[in-house]
Amino acid sequence: MKATRSSARPKKRILLTPRTPKQRFIRFVVFIVVLITIVFLGKIGVEKLFFSNPLLGKWRTQTAMGIREIEFQRGSMISFGTKTPVTYDIKENYVVVMDPSLQLGSKYTIVDKNTISTQLGNAKSIYNGSPQNLEKIAR
Incomplete structure (x- = not known):
C-alpha cells in the first residue's frame, strides 16, 4: 500500500485560542x-x-x-x-571552629550526637546538649 501525499505530512497543530502575550508572560x-523553588529545595537537601x-x-x-x-x-557562635x-x-x-579575625581555632570532638568535648591544655570540657533545638533558629 502506497502512502498518499496527505498521510505522509505531519498534521499541523491547531490551537483553539491563540496565546496572548499576557498569557505567555x-x-x-x-x-x-x-x-x-526546585533549586532552593535542592540546595537545602544537599546541605542537609x-x-x-x-x-x-x-x-x-x-x-x-x-x-x-x-x-x-x-x-557564628555565641x-x-x-x-x-x-x-x-x-x-x-x-570540627575545627576558626575565628577568622584572630586566626585562632578550637577543636571540638564529636563524642556522640548529644555530647562534644574540647581540650585547652590539660583542661578538658565536655558539653552536653541537643543540637536539633537550633535548627529552627538557624534557618
Whole structure:
C-alpha cells in the first residue's frame, strides 16, 4: 500500500485560542517560580545530606566557675554572651571552629550526637546538649 501525499505530512497543530502575550508572560513567571523553588529545595537537601554541621545548637558544660553555655549557628557562635563570626572545618569525628579575625581555632570532638568535648591544655570540657533545638533558629 502506497502512502498518499496527505498521510505522509505531519498534521499541523491547531490551537483553539491563540496565546496572548499576557498569557505567555504568566506562564513564564510560573515557570521561573517553580524553577527557583526546585533549586532552593535542592540546595537545602544537599546541605542537609552532605554538609551538615554537627555542632549547630546549644551546648552546656559544668565548670568550676559555674554552667557555661555556647551556641553554634551557621557562620557564628555565641559564647559568654558575645556573638563571634566563625568558620567551620568539618571532619569525620571533630570540627575545627576558626575565628577568622584572630586566626585562632578550637577543636571540638564529636563524642556522640548529644555530647562534644574540647581540650585547652590539660583542661578538658565536655558539653552536653541537643543540637536539633537550633535548627529552627538557624534557618
